[in-house]
Amino acid sequence: MNKITKFVNNASIKRFRFWFQIVAFFIIIYGGYAAIEIGENLPTFACPYLDKPGGTCFLMGLQHRFTLPFDQFISFRGLAIITSILFFLAGFVFLNKAWCGYVCPIGTLQDWFTKIRQKLGIRYSNYSEKKFKKLKKIKYILLALLILIPLGIANSIPGVGKLSHDWGVPFCMVCPGRTVLPIFNGDFSQLTIDFSSKTKMVFTFLGMAVTGMFFAGAFYKKRFFCFFCPMSAFQFIFKKLGLLRLVKDGSKCTKCGDCYRACDMGIREIADDVENKDIVKDDCMMCFKCVAACPEEGCLKVNFLSKTIYKATEEGFYKRTK
Amino acid sequence: MEKERIEKVKKHIRTEAALEAGQVLKKITDNFPDNPEGMKYFYDLLSRQFSEEILPKNGKKLIGTMCVQVPDELILAAGAKPVRVCSGSFPYDNAGAEFMPAKTCSMIKAIMGLFQVEDFREKFDMLVIPTTCDQKKKTTEILKDMGYEAYSLAMPSRKDDDNSRYYWQNSVKEFAADLMKKTGNKITKESLKKAFDLKNEARYEFRRLFKLRMKNPAVIYGKDAFLIANAYFTDDIESWTAALKKLNDELEKKVEEGFSVANAKVPRFLFTGSPPIFPNMKIPLLVEEAGGLIAIDEVCSSSRLLYDMPSYDEQGLYDMIPAIADCYLKPCTCPCFVPNEERKDKISNLIDMFNIDGVIYQAFSGCQLYEMEQKLIGNFLMKKGVPMLYIESDYSPEDTGQLSTRVEAFIESIKMKKKSSAAKKEENKKDKK
Ligand code: SF4
Numbered sequence: 001m002n003k004i005t006k007f008v009n010n011a012s013i014k015r016f017r018f019w020f021q022i023v024a025f026f027i028i029i030y031g032g033y034a035a036i037e038i039g040e041n042l043p044t045f046a047c048p049y050l051d052k053p054g055g056t057c058f059l060m061g062l063q064h065r066f067t068l069p070f071d072q073f074i075s076f077r078g079l080a081i082i083t084s085i086l087f088f089l090a091g092f093v094f095l096n097k098a099w100c101g102y103v104c105p106i107g108t109l110q111d112w113f114t115k116i117r118q119k120l121g122i123r124y125s126n127y128s129e130k131k132f133k134k135l136k137k138i139k140y141i142l143l144a145l146l147i148l149i150p151l152g153i154a155n156s157i158p159g160v161g162k163l164s165h166d167w168g169v170p171f172c173m174v175c176p177g178r179t180v181l182p183i184f185n186g187d188f189s190q191l192t193i194d195f196s197s198k199t200k201m202v203f204t205f206l207g208m209a210v211t212g213m214f215f216a217g218a219f220y221k222k223r224f225f226c227f228f229c230p231m232s233a234f235q236f237i238f239k240k241l242g243l244l245r246l247v248k249d250g251s252k253c254t255k256c257g258d259c260y261r262a263c264d265m266g267i268r269e270i271a272d273d274v275e276n277k278d279i280v281k282d283d284c285m286m287c288f289k290c291v292a293a294c295p296e297e298g299c300l301k302v303n304f305l306s307k308t309i310y311k312a313t314e315e316g317f318y319k320r321t322k
Numbered sequence: 323m324e325k326e327r328i329e330k331v332k333k334h335i336r337t338e339a340a341l342e343a344g345q346v347l348k349k350i351t352d353n354f355p356d357n358p359e360g361m362k363y364f365y366d367l368l369s370r371q372f373s374e375e376i377l378p379k380n381g382k383k384l385i386g387t388m389c390v391q392v393p394d395e396l397i398l399a400a401g402a403k404p405v406r407v408c409s410g411s412f413p414y415d416n417a418g419a420e421f422m423p424a425k426t427c428s429m430i431k432a433i434m435g436l437f438q439v440e441d442f443r444e445k446f447d448m449l450v451i452p453t454t455c456d457q458k459k460k461t462t463e464i465l466k467d468m469g470y471e472a473y474s475l476a477m478p479s480r481k482d483d484d485n486s487r488y489y490w491q492n493s494v495k496e497f498a499a500d501l502m503k504k505t506g507n508k509i510t511k512e513s514l515k516k517a518f519d520l521k522n523e524a525r526y527e528f529r530r531l532f533k534l535r536m537k538n539p540a541v542i543y544g545k546d547a548f549l550i551a552n553a554y555f556t557d558d559i560e561s562w563t564a565a566l567k568k569l570n571d572e573l574e575k576k577v578e579e580g581f582s583v584a585n586a587k588v589p590r591f592l593f594t595g596s597p598p599i600f601p602n603m604k605i606p607l608l609v610e611e612a613g614g615l616i617a618i619d620e621v622c623s624s625s626r627l628l629y630d631m632p633s634y635d636e637q638g639l640y641d642m643i644p645a646i647a648d649c650y651l652k653p654c655t656c657p658c659f660v661p662n663e664e665r666k667d668k669i670s671n672l673i674d675m676f677n678i679d680g681v682i683y684q685a686f687s688g689c690q691l692y693e694m695e696q697k698l699i700g701n702f703l704m705k706k707g708v709p710m711l712y713i714e715s716d717y718s719p720e721d722t723g724q725l726s727t728r729v730e731a732f733i734e735s736i737k738m739k740k741k742s743s744a745a746k747k748e749e750n751k752k753d754k755k
């Protein structure tokens with residue numbers, strides 16, 4: 001037992017994650033061909049615009065279900081919202097936000113961009129933390145909109161009336177899941193602008209713009225898109241339910257900042273917060289790179305159901321920095 | 323005539339300094355039984371501090387540094403040898419007093435004396451002095467005026483916000499560029515990686531010693547631990563690491579054999595404040611000769627020297643240099659920072675980890691920062707219920723008698739406390755039975 005723990009704690013999380021992500025990527029993108037179907041309300045971008053994905057993205061269903069007249073909230077259809085969230089949670093609790101760090105194909109793609117950039121020896125860009133903090137709020141606005149707009153389709157807004165069905169699945173229209181992932185099926189059809197109506201034109205145009213930013217951003221800033229992702233915002237609401245946890249023992253922390261440096265999401269609290277045990281912030285994708293970068297014995301830990309499965313150790317630190 | 327007289331005075335100071343070093347080393351070795359075999363290397367090295375054999379030029383550029391804050395990985399990566407020139411010598415302190423203001427701290431005076439008496443202009447290609455305290459800042463300019471190639475490494479006075487962090491990262495980057503110019507060698511990611519590994523190996527052994535010092539009863543005296551760190555100042559990093567590895571192996575074996583230098587009843591102290599630098603081992607020796615043990619310290623000349631470890635994410639200078647910079651700034655507990663809550667946290671953790679009974683706080687007279695922070699640390703320790711002895715002193719041996727009375731009284735009081743609490747524990751045990 002001791003040997004296994006030691007082996008795990010000395011392991012390179014980067015390598016483990018790299019391979020895990022590849023497997024997950026293939027399951028999500030091509031799983032359907034092998035009759036794999038993980039679930040319908042997955043807390044990750046398993047996009048139904050793909051030919052045969054290995055599951056379905058929760059956000060699409062959520063947007064559909066909220067296209068709901070107010071008087072039907074207390075009905076079978078209203079109940080469907082709750083059951084879909086319950087299904088979402090059933091999957092979510094196991095990995096918590098590690099869905100982002102280990103499974104999401106959009107996240108993985110961005111990590112691959114980073115790899116390419118590193119191979120080319122191109123540096124990342126720095127940004128001012130304060131400005132970025134404000135920008136990061138966008139994900140909550142997107143989350144609100146992707147619920148409110150469908151409501152506006154089904155219900156009359158005073159002064160505006162009902163929105164047309166062209167407004168359906170508004171987030172999907174701008175999501176890189178729709179435009180980028182089908183490329184892996186050889187399908188480039190989503191990378192066009194739809195001129196059939198004004199709304200559609202604007203949406204598809206925005207979608208193209210986001211795609212452009214997705215590519216350019218991911219290259220210079222690690223996980224650029226993830227800062228604005230409403231899925232991450234939605235997950236964060238339920239982080240307390242996660243069985244997988246990232247915890248910190250502040251008394252062991254020297255605030256050396258190694259973890260902060262390693263963090264692709266630039267989460268400062270991971271180093272500077274020595275008060276809170278549960279250290280997961282809204283941007284965190286539970287990649288656990290911080291744990292691997294921490295030199296203090298047992299300071300950062302990964303727990304599953306309160307059992308430690310991976311933790312920072314001095315020995316592991318030396319092994320990894322060699 | 324005048325020149326001759328000056329040479330005579332210089333020679334006299336040199337002899338006195340060598341004498342002082344010899345005397346202190348004799349105390350360190352003779353007044354204590356069972357000095358570890360592996361310590362010989364360090365004793366020997368310090369007996370020849372700053373001498374021709376220790377600081378040969380052999381083709382390498384010598385870069386003098388004046389603080390833990392100077393990232394010596396960069397100096398190593400540029401193919402030069404880093405030498406920390408902080409001095410603890412009283413004769414040099416006296417020499418410095420000739421031309422420095424009276425209220426300057428002993429360490430600064432000693433450094434200035436050293437650089438006045440020894441003509442190091444040819445020897446050192448550069449002296450790097452971070453802008454930590456005001457005295458160091460001005461020292462840079464005075465050294466320049468004396469004809470030295472003094473370099474001011476700009477440091478922020480905060481460490482907790484990203485503006486300061488970027489400011490410091492930029493100044494380290496500039497320093498790297500200037501080093502390349504000075505040495506004519508390029509710092510590449512390969513050479514930096516090598517320096518990184520060298521230093522991490524040193525850190526590895528240093529942390530091993532750190533853990534060995536946690537053992538209670540202790541296997542090594544604090545005075546020896548101070549010397550080991552002090553030897554790092556001038557030694558070649560590889561030989562130093564190898565020597566410490568040997569010593570650690572020896573100590574580990576001793577632990578297995580059940581050997582110890584002090585039994586569990588001996589009061590264990592944490593030493594903090596202004597840095598004891600060889601040969602100024604005045605206070606540590608007073609404590610350990612009076613029957614105490616300095617189990618651990620929180621000073622920049624010893625346990626803070628090699629504890630923190632940087633880690634970088636991408637192998638490229640654009641990430642490695644800032645990683646080094648961060649490691650020298652963020653976890654630093656020097657009182658030149660505001661706020662400096664981390665120092666309290668660190669002391670508190672060390673007290674718990676090392677089973678500490680009391681704290682010895684030394685401040686050099688004239689070192690405003692340590693003098694002023696004494697109050698804050700004192701209040702903090704009072705709340706924690708750990709007694710502290712505050713000692714204001716300098717390099718002169720004059721106050722030794724008076725200080726030894728205070729130190730002895732402090733140690734006695736802690737012994738009493740230990741005894742009564744041990745007795746209470748016994749009683750509790752009996753009651754339970
Ligand atoms: S934040 Fe969004 S895009 Fe990024 S990994 Fe998570 S779900 Fe995927």
Ligand code: SF4
Pocket residue numbers: 044045046047048049057058059060171172173175176177178
């Ligand atoms: S477009 Fe994006 S939000 Fe919509 S279903 Fe696909 S991955 Fe999910």
Ligand code: SF4
Pocket residue numbers: 252253254255256257258259260270271272293294295296299300
């Ligand atoms: S790496 Fe570990 S010790 Fe360093 S700041 Fe992060 S949590 Fe603290």
Ligand code: SF4
Pocket residue numbers: 246259262263264265266267270283284285286287288289290291
């Ligand atoms: S805080 Fe740690 S687990 Fe979360 S994103 Fe940053 S490095 Fe990954």
